[in-house]
Amino acid sequence: MKPSERLSRIPPYLFAELERKIAAKKAQGVDVISLGIGDPDRPTPALIVEAMQEAVTEAETHRYPSNRGRADFRQALSDFYERRFDVDIDAETEVMPAIGAKEAIFNLNLAFLDPGDVALASDPGYPVYTAGPLRAGGEPVVMPLVPELGFIPDLDAISEETARRAKLMYLSYPNNPTGAVVPEGFFARVVAFAKAYDILVVHDNAYSETTYDGYRAPSFLATPGSKEVGIEVFSLSKGYNMTGWRCAAVLGNAQAIETYWRLKTNIDSGLFEAVQLAGVAALSPDGDAEVASMNELYRRRRNLVCEALAKIGVHIPPPKGTIYVWAPIPAGFESSVAYCEHVLEQAAVVISPGSAYGPSGEGWFRISLTTPDDRLAEAVERLAAANL
Numbered sequence: 001m002k003p004s005e006r007l008s009r010i011p012p013y014l015f016a017e018l019e020r021k022i023a024a025k026k027a028q029g030v031d032v033i034s035l036g037i038g039d040p041d042r043p044t045p046a047l048i049v050e051a052m053q054e055a056v057t058e059a060e061t062h063r064y065p066s067n068r069g070r071a072d073f074r075q076a077l078s079d080f081y082e083r084r085f086d087v088d089i090d091a092e093t094e095v096m097p098a099i100g101a102k103e104a105i106f107n108l109n110l111a112f113l114d115p116g117d118v119a120l121a122s123d124p125g126y127p128v129y130t131a132g133p134l135r136a137g138g139e140p141v142v143m144p145l146v147p148e149l150g151f152i153p154d155l156d157a158i159s160e161e162t163a164r165r166a167k168l169m170y171l172s173y174p175n176n177p178t179g180a181v182v183p184e185g186f187f188a189r190v191v192a193f194a195k196a197y198d199i200l201v202v203h204d205n206a207y208s209e210t211t212y213d214g215y216r217a218p219s220f221l222a223t224p225g226s227k228e229v230g231i232e233v234f235s236l237s238k239g240y241n242m243t244g245w246r247c248a249a250v251l252g253n254a255q256a257i258e259t260y261w262r263l264k265t266n267i268d269s270g271l272f273e274a275v276q277l278a279g280v281a282a283l284s285p286d287g288d289a290e291v292a293s294m295n296e297l298y299r300r301r302r303n304l305v306c307e308a309l310a311k312i313g314v315h316i317p318p319p320k321g322t323i324y325v326w327a328p329i330p331a332g333f334e335s336s337v338a339y340c341e342h343v344l345e346q347a348a349v350v351i352s353p354g355s356a357y358g359p360s361g362e363g364w365f366r367i368s369l370t371t372p373d374d375r376l377a378e379a380v381e382r383l384a385a386a387n388l
């Protein structure tokens with residue numbers, strides 16, 4: 001059986017060799033600690049679980065949901081955007097539930113790209129920003145994020161020809177994997193650029209609720225003019241410890257949402273209504289305290305990791321958001337993968353090679369903060385002891 005050409009165009013999986021080595025270590029009985037994947041270790045807050053328990057006993061939730069979503073979930077998203085971001089969202093036309101942000105981002109490519117169309121993708125970035133356009137027959141063009149520019153793309157470096165061919169632009173702040181937050185004024189420049197070249201901006205808002213040190217992340221949709229050119233994909237996965245629930249939404253430009261809906265009716269049958277009702281509970285003001293207590297936990301873990309890295313000579317500013325610490329590999333290693341393999345060998349700790357997130361991630365590594373405190377403490381001790 002031969003896979004399709006489109007599937008074959010996806011680059012080979014960078015972690016393959018690393019994963020083989022992790023499996024071999026575990027098979028030898030070595031106590032491997034993984035700081036690789038970003039998946040909250042704490043359970044979903046009781047307030048949300050209880051709302052789900054109640055909803056699931058209601059027979060009305062058991063049938064096919066509508067693809068537009070329940071009116072009360074759309075209203076809850078609209079109220080949340082007003083309360084949290086000061087953004088006005090029409091609950092009828094400017095919001096639609098999605099079965100996770102990953103699904104939404106992938107499918108948007110099928111809705112907006114024709115063969116040969118360009119999708120501009122932050123690099124390093126969430127891998128779906130490049131794999132999605134490829135699978136849709138489009139052409140991803142990466143926009144490097146470098147520390148000198150605060151990990152934002154240099155819009156002036158995008159050629160006129162590429163900008164004219166571009167139909168989509170993927171951005172995400174607070175940013176995975178770099179942990180960067182958006183500098184003042186950048187979103188306004190993106191809006192102007194998108195207007196000039198008729199590009200739909202897709203802002204992946206997976207981490208707005210996960211921030212530290214008093215920083216409050218804005219929505220892209222709070223930028224004047226943004227709704228004319230953009231949509232935002234909001235996910236409850238990371239902020240509310242709901243990765244397994246598949247609960248997200250697309251908000252913003254009504255025409256883009258209508259197009260997404262047309263596509264969606266051909267692909268999936270909507271988000272389980274009980275999950276939508278759990279989402280209503282999460283987004284209520286009662287959810288805020290849960291988010292705040294998670295952030296306090298991550299803040300402590302972030303400090304632990306940054307202090308341990310400083311001890312081994314890696315000095316980085318502590319990130320103001322996301323569940324990741326992004327740092328340059330020490331001198332003397334030829335690549336991110338080589339360094340991560342070395343750390344696995346010497347300390348039995350798994351960290352992610354930056355190159356897995358795109359070519360500009362080469363020379364960096366990512367540590368996820370979603371490991372229980374005692375294991376994380378042990379992992380950083382091992383790193384420090386082995387002087388890695």
Ligand SMILES: *Cc1c(COP(=O)(O)O)cnc(C)c1O
Nearest residue numbers: 100101102126176206235237248
């Ligand atoms: C985790 C993550 C997602 C996926 O969110 P889901 O709603 O669970 O699919 C999307 N974008 C980024 C940047 C992420 O880190």
